[in-house]
Amino acid sequence: MAALCGFVALGTWQIHRMHWKHDLIARVDGFLHAPPVPAPGRNAWTGQQSGLDEYRRVTLQGILLDREIPVQANTRLGAGFWIMAPLRLDDGGYVFINRGFVDAAHRDPASRGGAPAGRVRVEGLLRLSQPGGGFLRSNVPAENRWYSRDVAAMARFLGLSPVAPYFVDQSADGAAADSVTENPLRWPVPGLTVVHFRDEHLAYALTWYALAAMTAAALAYGTRQEWRRRRGAGNTGDREDAR
Structure with missing residues (x-):
């Protein structure tokens, strides 16, 4: 029974x-x-929830720092890395931007140029931090080996504060409209986020x-x-x- x-x-x-x-x-x-909405400001950073806020289309503006963290990734273009770069906001806070995917040959910033200079506007999907690491693999910040986009750990690694508890997957724009082919027009390649839920x-x-x-x-x-x-x-x- x-x-x-x-x-x-x-x-x-x-x-x-x-x-x-x-x-x-x-x-x-x-x-x-x-339509995209402004990304949550510092007064709303603590209220983000996975089932209620993730994958919202958001916009934000600031200055991309010429510093980045490569996080291992597998995409339709193969194995490589997400390039995570901090965006400094007008109020002094930071939001990590997933600028897109690079293959192993373009992991070195010198092979593709640095971050855009000056003030930029970013549009993309709001994603929540992925603490700890990937499946069966933990992040090793001391060796700059990353398997998940752990915002807090990346902020400590770069010495940044305060940092939003979310990051933004940058969307593809007109300049990257053809960049999801085998021969991208530019690196990193944005707009490769896959939104799929098992049902x-x-x-x-x-x-x-x-x-x-x-x-x-x-x-x-x-x-x-x-x-x-x-x-x-x-x-x-x-x-x-x-x-």
Whole structure:
């Protein structure tokens, strides 16, 4: 009986997760098709939430520092690095900008030029910090080896403060319209963010409910067999008393 209740509970939990995921997908799809809005200012830095704010289209302005951190990445262009550069805002704060992807041959800034000079306007997708590291691999700041975009760790590495708890994946612009081919027009290549959410909760729910049904059938069969056994034993006792 405990197994039956457990399977039903797990199936119901997956149904709730499915509805939550569908709401999330609809919300993010709305973000992606909405006009960009100003990126959250310092007074709103602490209020960002994954399911409510991530993947909003935002804009911000400032000066890109000629300092960057390469974070390992795999994209449609192959393996390489995201180039994370801090943008200094007018109020003295910083926001990390994912300027885009480079392959191993263009990891060295000297092979592609430094950050744009002067004040720049950036448009892109708001992303929340990815602390700790990648799957089975931790960031090693002392060796400048990065597997996730951990904003706090990158800020400490570059000695920057205060830094927003989010970063912005820069969108492709007109100059990079053809840059997602095998021979990009420029490096880094922006606009390679993939927005995809796995939605397999219904299949999981059906699996749990199927196990619950099989468990219920097994319990019913066992109960029926036990009832027959006891009934048979009772009839045998009646016949012996009759003698």
